[in-house]
Amino acid sequence: xxxxxxxxxxxxxxxxxxxxxxxxxxxxxxxxxxxxxxxxxxxxxxxxxxxxxxxxxxxxxxxxxxxxxxxxxxxxxxxxxxxxxxxxxxxxxxxxxxxxxxxxxxxxxxxxxxxxxxxxxxxxxxxxxxxxxxxxxxxxxxxxxxxxxxxxxxxxxxxxxxxxxxxxxxxxxxxxxxxxxxxxxxxxxxxxxxxxxxxxxxxxxxxxxxxxxxxxxxxxxxxxxxxxxxxxxxxxxxxxxxxxxxxxxxxxxxxxxxxxxxxxxxxxxxxxxxxxxxx
Amino acid sequence: xxxxxxxxxxxxxxxxxxxxxxxxxxxxxxxxxxxxxxxxxxxxxxxxxxxxxxxxxxxxxxxxxxxxxxxxxxxxxxxxxxxxxxxxxxxxxxxxxxxxxxxxxxxxxxxxxxxxxxxxxxxxxxxxxxxxxxxxxxxxxxxxxxxxxxxxxxxxxxxxxxxxxxxxxxxxxxxxxxxxxxxxxxxxxxxxxxxxxxxxxxxxxxxxxxxxxxxxxxxxxxxxxxxxxxxxxxxxxxxxxxxxxxxxxxxxxxxxxxxxxxxxxxxxxxxxxxxxxxx
DNA sequence: GCAAATTTGTTCGTATGTATT
DNA sequence: CAATACATACGAACAAATTTG
Numbered sequence: 001x002x003x004x005x006x007x008x009x010x011x012x013x014x015x016x017x018x019x020x021x022x023x024x025x026x027x028x029x030x031x032x033x034x035x036x037x038x039x040x041x042x043x044x045x046x047x048x049x050x051x052x053x054x055x056x057x058x059x060x061x062x063x064x065x066x067x068x069x070x071x072x073x074x075x076x077x078x079x080x081x082x083x084x085x086x087x088x089x090x091x092x093x094x095x096x097x098x099x100x101x102x103x104x105x106x107x108x109x110x111x112x113x114x115x116x117x118x119x120x121x122x123x124x125x126x127x128x129x130x131x132x133x134x135x136x137x138x139x140x141x142x143x144x145x146x147x148x149x150x151x152x153x154x155x156x157x158x159x160x161x162x163x164x165x166x167x168x169x170x171x172x173x174x175x176x177x178x179x180x181x182x183x184x185x186x187x188x189x190x191x192x193x194x195x196x197x198x199x200x201x202x203x204x205x206x207x208x209x210x211x212x213x214x215x216x217x218x219x220x221x222x223x224x225x226x227x228x229x230x231x232x233x234x235x236x237x238x239x240x241x242x243x244x245x246x247x248x249x250x251x252x253x254x255x256x257x258x259x260x261x262x263x264x265x266x267x268x269x270x271x272x273x274x275x276x277x278x279x
Numbered sequence: 280x281x282x283x284x285x286x287x288x289x290x291x292x293x294x295x296x297x298x299x300x301x302x303x304x305x306x307x308x309x310x311x312x313x314x315x316x317x318x319x320x321x322x323x324x325x326x327x328x329x330x331x332x333x334x335x336x337x338x339x340x341x342x343x344x345x346x347x348x349x350x351x352x353x354x355x356x357x358x359x360x361x362x363x364x365x366x367x368x369x370x371x372x373x374x375x376x377x378x379x380x381x382x383x384x385x386x387x388x389x390x391x392x393x394x395x396x397x398x399x400x401x402x403x404x405x406x407x408x409x410x411x412x413x414x415x416x417x418x419x420x421x422x423x424x425x426x427x428x429x430x431x432x433x434x435x436x437x438x439x440x441x442x443x444x445x446x447x448x449x450x451x452x453x454x455x456x457x458x459x460x461x462x463x464x465x466x467x468x469x470x471x472x473x474x475x476x477x478x479x480x481x482x483x484x485x486x487x488x489x490x491x492x493x494x495x496x497x498x499x500x501x502x503x504x505x506x507x508x509x510x511x512x513x514x515x516x517x518x519x520x521x522x523x524x525x526x527x528x529x530x531x532x533x534x535x536x537x538x539x540x541x542x543x544x545x546x547x548x549x550x551x552x553x554x555x556x557x558x
Numbered sequence: 559g560c561a562a563a564t565t566t567g568t569t570c571g572t573a574t575g576t577a578t579t
Numbered sequence: 580c581a582a583t584a585c586a587t588a589c590g591a592a593c594a595a596a597t598t599t600g
Contacts, residue, residue, distance in 0.1 A: 063578030193532025216333030253472025342597030
């Protein structure tokens with residue numbers, strides 16, 4: 001037994017999925033049927049399926065069956081905003097709405113949840129404030145084509161509001177102009193650049209339920225620190241993206257226009273063929 | 280039974296790890312011991328441990344036991360090379376060696392493996408060549424402090440060598456000056472910019488063995504397309520990084536010098552305490 | 559170098575619970 | 580309520596890797 005049986009079964013099923021014999025959304029044979037087909041016990045079949053789940057190829061629905069996962073058409077975010085001026089454009093909100101629309105997809109975002117809180121050590125470090133000091137945070141959920149896409153929280157130093165100069169930061173509503181533009185007008189702080197710190201990790205329980213992803217999947221976590229004229233951090237934005245539906249682009253120097261049209265050149269999508277009914 | 284038993288067991292062990300009762304590198308009780316402690320069957324214990332493996336908190340070694348994973352100190356790569364000029368600096372090789380040294384860590388790389396091959400559809404698309412056309416590829420393995428860090432393959436159009444102008448591309452050895460500089464001298468093609476395309480996926484079997492990572496872990500895959508004066512792609516570099524030991528930075532506009540010194544502000548590392556003997 | 563002991567890996571069988579149709 | 584399908588849990592046996600005597 002060079003390879004354990006559940007590896008062989010998983011590999012056989014993986015082949016069927018990758019060759020297209022089993023299309024996205026299609027139902028796999030039930031565990032009982034697979035048990036007969038491969039002449040293995042139900043537990044062994046389940047071990048094989050667990051492997052496929054780990055690879056993100058299938059998902060199980062209690063009472064229904066096992067299904068090939070629908071690959072979500074990935075959304076591409078450009079991290080280097082306006083490369084000509086090298087200048088960070090508006091806030092993330094504005095950039096998000098326009099970038100999504102450009103790709104002919106429907107953006108949506110929740111109204112901000114505003115909180116006064118003590119940020120994590122990582123955020124405090126980037127904002128260059130002492131651990132334990134309070135900040136203003138604005139949190140939003142973002143959707144594309146009604147699919148949960150990202151969770152974003154931006155942290156601002158408390159002085160912005162205690163000084164009375166930027167009261168709108170506490171308003172739990174969208175700022176049409178964007179918070180970055182607002183801060184320039186209100187306080188005179190201009191964001192002259194930013195740094196993105198890109199990491200990957202497993203999702204916490206909140207993220208699991210919001211994105212509907214398994215506990216051992218991966219999310220990107222991007223810390224964006226915005227700097228003002230004095231090279232001082234004026235805000236830190238933490239955005240969490242599920243890795244299965246997000247990609248990123250970084251442009252440096254002179255590059256031609258992006259080609260968003262090269263979405264996954266897949267094996268072939270011959271027929272859309274609506275395979276199953278949604279609940 | 281609100282929560283299944285193996286969830287509760289996993290959560291209890293997770294708590295011990297995160298509180299520091301079980302330090303990185305420490306061995307967990309054996310399955311038999313855990314079976315007695317939690318009064319569950321061995322299979323249930325194993326389900327709990329599988330969960331912890333999925334979260335990347337522990338690893339099992341057949342014949343030895345289960346151990347808390349050693350977090351590898353992540354290495355940070357800056358994707359925007361020289362932000363002042365907005366110009367892509369030398370080749371990746373040069374940039375890699377200097378960037379790693381700056382962080383006081385020891386870089387190493389294999390001698391390049393040169394091949395003539397038909398690239399994947401993704402690479403062909405980015406190089407703007409027809410599918411099925413051959414290209415020159417140069418492949419390298421990179422290490423930091425003797426740990427496998429990345430796998431990199433760069434693809435160049437075949438004309439570069441068939442024209443006889445850039446024969447060094449076929450030499451299976453390091454180019455001290457960097458291939459980007461060499462191409463400028465040899466063919467007159469200057470890289471005036473590049474675009475990075477950042478994605479995440481599960482590793483293939485090669486990557487699993489080289490990086491020693493499980494089949495359901497995550498790797499970053501970054502496609503870097505370099506453009507010449509004519510806005511034409513002159514090379515495509517594909518680099519694969521395990522997500523557990525790599526992070527990335529993108530600088531836009533004016534930003535202060537990076538602070539590499541803010542490595543994970545962990546719960547506390549009170550005592551190093553060498554827990555176990557290496558083989 | 560070999561054999562025994564230890565520990566995890568694989569596979570089976572069985573029973574019962576929970577979600578969906 | 581019944582049937583179907585996946586989820587959890589137990590027990591058992593043997594295999595494979597590693598360490599120890």
